[in-house]
Amino acid sequence: MLNPEAKLNPKIFDEDVAQAPTRDGYGEGLVDAGTANANVVALCADLIESTRVEAFAKKFPERFFEMGVAEQNMATVAAGLGITGKIPFISSYATFSPGRNWEQIRTTIAYNDANVKIAGHHAGISVGADGATHQATEDIAMMRVLPNMKVFVPCDAIEARKATVAAAHIWGPIYLRFQREKTPIMTTNETPFIPGKAEIFWLPGNGSSRAAKADVLIIGCGGLLYNALLAARELEKEKIGVVVLNCSTIKPIDEKKIVELAKKCGAVVTVEEHQVSGGLGGAVAEVLAKHAPAPIEFIGMQDVFGESGAPAALIEKYGMGVKDIKAAVKRAIRRK
Amino acid sequence: MESLTEKKLKEMELMATRLREDVIKMVSHAGSGHIAGPLDMADVFTAFYFHILRHNPKKPNWPDRDRLVLSNGHICPIQYAALAHAGYFPVEELKTLRQLGTRLQGHPHRGTLPGIETTSGPLGSGISQASGIALAARLDGKKYQVYCLTSDGEHEEGNTWEAVMFAGKNRLSNLTVVVDRNNIQIDGFTEKIMPLESFADKYRAFNWHVLEIDGHNFEEIIAAAAEARAIHEQPTVIIAHTIPGKGVDFMENDYLWHSKTFKPGEAEKALSELRTLRGKIESEHQ
Numbered sequence: 001m002l003n004p005e006a007k008l009n010p011k012i013f014d015e016d017v018a019q020a021p022t023r024d025g026y027g028e029g030l031v032d033a034g035t036a037n038a039n040v041v042a043l044c045a046d047l048i049e050s051t052r053v054e055a056f057a058k059k060f061p062e063r064f065f066e067m068g069v070a071e072q073n074m075a076t077v078a079a080g081l082g083i084t085g086k087i088p089f090i091s092s093y094a095t096f097s098p099g100r101n102w103e104q105i106r107t108t109i110a111y112n113d114a115n116v117k118i119a120g121h122h123a124g125i126s127v128g129a130d131g132a133t134h135q136a137t138e139d140i141a142m143m144r145v146l147p148n149m150k151v152f153v154p155c156d157a158i159e160a161r162k163a164t165v166a167a168a169h170i171w172g173p174i175y176l177r178f179q180r181e182k183t184p185i186m187t188t189n190e191t192p193f194i195p196g197k198a199e200i201f202w203l204p205g206n207g208s209s210r211a212a213k214a215d216v217l218i219i220g221c222g223g224l225l226y227n228a229l230l231a232a233r234e235l236e237k238e239k240i241g242v243v244v245l246n247c248s249t250i251k252p253i254d255e256k257k258i259v260e261l262a263k264k265c266g267a268v269v270t271v272e273e274h275q276v277s278g279g280l281g282g283a284v285a286e287v288l289a290k291h292a293p294a295p296i297e298f299i300g301m302q303d304v305f306g307e308s309g310a311p312a313a314l315i316e317k318y319g320m321g322v323k324d325i326k327a328a329v330k331r332a333i334r335r336k
Numbered sequence: 337m338e339s340l341t342e343k344k345l346k347e348m349e350l351m352a353t354r355l356r357e358d359v360i361k362m363v364s365h366a367g368s369g370h371i372a373g374p375l376d377m378a379d380v381f382t383a384f385y386f387h388i389l390r391h392n393p394k395k396p397n398w399p400d401r402d403r404l405v406l407s408n409g410h411i412c413p414i415q416y417a418a419l420a421h422a423g424y425f426p427v428e429e430l431k432t433l434r435q436l437g438t439r440l441q442g443h444p445h446r447g448t449l450p451g452i453e454t455t456s457g458p459l460g461s462g463i464s465q466a467s468g469i470a471l472a473a474r475l476d477g478k479k480y481q482v483y484c485l486t487s488d489g490e491h492e493e494g495n496t497w498e499a500v501m502f503a504g505k506n507r508l509s510n511l512t513v514v515v516d517r518n519n520i521q522i523d524g525f526t527e528k529i530m531p532l533e534s535f536a537d538k539y540r541a542f543n544w545h546v547l548e549i550d551g552h553n554f555e556e557i558i559a560a561a562a563e564a565r566a567i568h569e570q571p572t573v574i575i576a577h578t579i580p581g582k583g584v585d586f587m588e589n590d591y592l593w594h595s596k597t598f599k600p601g602e603a604e605k606a607l608s609e610l611r612t613l614r615g616k617i618e619s620e621h622q
Contacts, residue, residue, distance in 0.1 A: 084469045107456075
């Protein structure tokens with residue numbers, strides 16, 4: 001059952017569930033943050049429409065800087081702004097920022113401890129037709145390895161808006177990951193978003209038996225979490241008790257909740273639109289290896305690049321569909 | 337800026353020589369580090385920290401201070417020496433360069449040592465960061481100047497030219513870049529490794545005000561900084577022609593001294609030359 005405390009979208013499983021890309025939430029959150037604080041500034045590398053910076057640029061033209069196609073300069077100019085009292089948000093596709101400008105981010109933002117927010121767009125293979133050059137599947141790994149850096153991966157457009165506003169409030173370097181394609185709206189304005197805290201979206205049982213047995217823990221992030229929920233609902237009918245955890249802060253990761261739930265469930269599946277090494281799966285494996293070893297199955301990109309295609313077809317081809325998650329759950333349980 | 341008297345010039349000449357001596361001692365004590373760049377920029381650093389900058393070493397975070405951003409972080413021994421003598425931290429501490437636990441990291445780290453404005457070392461990102469600071473100053477209506485000290489070799493980095501384009505587009509007149517045009521880099525002479533000429537024309541093409549000076553002449557360095565401050569429509573670049581290894585005869589113009597370390601006796605020989613030079617300056621001005 002959906003966790004009532006998460007106050008999720010009541011129409012979440014309807015055929016016509018509302019959908020929006022997480023980048024829309026970024027655009028709205030950026031305007032919110034800019035309205036609340038005059039020190040918020042936005043920089044963009046020739047992609048203001050597709051990264052949704054346009055609304056901010058129109059509302060606050062004096063605080064918007066068009067950088068041209070120059071991601072290295074964008075990161076380093078932002079570092080200068082960030083150490084001088086401004087709160088810069090830099091936007092481009094994640095393959096370019098933090099892809100191309102990783103060293104600049106490492107030295108002048110992370111090691112420099114500059115108050116810069118990095119918005120990586122078009123993350124995952126659901127970017128679709130543009131192909132692997134534009135599908136960022138390594139960005140979580142590149143960012144979470146950096147000292148001083150925090151990493152947020154919102155699960156839907158509503159959470160994306162909250163994460164963006166929160167990033168402006170929290171001092172220090174933060175990476176925010178967004179997707180191009182529309183994804184189902186899972187949360188509501190009332191759903192808690194607390195940086196550093198993972199939220200339970202699905203619990204075993206049907207409400208009358210809250211103490212139902214939990215057989216497996218699925219930890220996911222981003223829009224793909226929806227497939228995890230669909231899988232959990234189907235597994236429920238097969239009498240497999242599932243807990244689904246929305247891990248929207250990958251760093252600092254919610255160790256306490258992951259360990260507690262992994263101990264209770266005894267088997268874990270991670271779900272992300274990212275390489276399985278170094279991303280959410282890697283982060284969870286590090287936590288559990290240290291505190292609560294358990295069998296883990298990893299849903300995500302299996303050390304391969306993507307390709308052009310329709311987003312839904314790519315998700316199926318690369319093994320991130322509902323049936324793949326269900327199969328991974330069963331494998332994980334068998335390994336207990 | 338105060339007026340440039342004979343007395344002040346002599347003080348700066350002596351200080352520059354003192355800083356060069358410190359650089360030799362620091363790098364030789366540490367057993368590694370760069371030498372030619374720090375020596376050739378000693379006069380520029382002296383002019384900035386002891387004449388041009390509006391700063392307060394006792395209040396390194398004073399919000400209205402002029403900013404000096406060092407882009408080519410590997411020449412930090414000269415900046416450390418200048419900061420110490422200006423009063424940012426005890427001169428004694430210079431000998432901890434590159435040692436475990438030191439505030440004088442092998443390449444400068446913001447937040448570790450007072451007076452360091454940005455973290456640097458990986459080349460090509462200083463002009464961008466200085467541009468960001470200059471933008472913030474403009475947004476806040478602040479009057480301070482932002483100076484970025486950089487090297488010629490760094491202009492082989494794409495990031496440098498991205499920043500030059502950006503500052504030109506935005507007419508960042510509160511930004512002044514000083515290029516150490518010493519013509520050397522690790523593997524040889526810049527014009528052989530990757531030609532940069534015609535260097536001044538490149539900056540002009542990006543809408544910068546360009547000045548070329550003798551980087552060892554205090555009057556020229558100070559006059560150029562004053563002119564840059566008076567230009568209100570463009571950023572300014574001061575191309576400072578310098579002699580790598582300046583002040584130590586056997587190091588001058590030898591690219592190998594960009595980053596090689598001392599053999600036994602070499603540091604002593606360099607120091608003896610610099611001490612002689614200092615004595616000469618003192619006696620000439622008496």
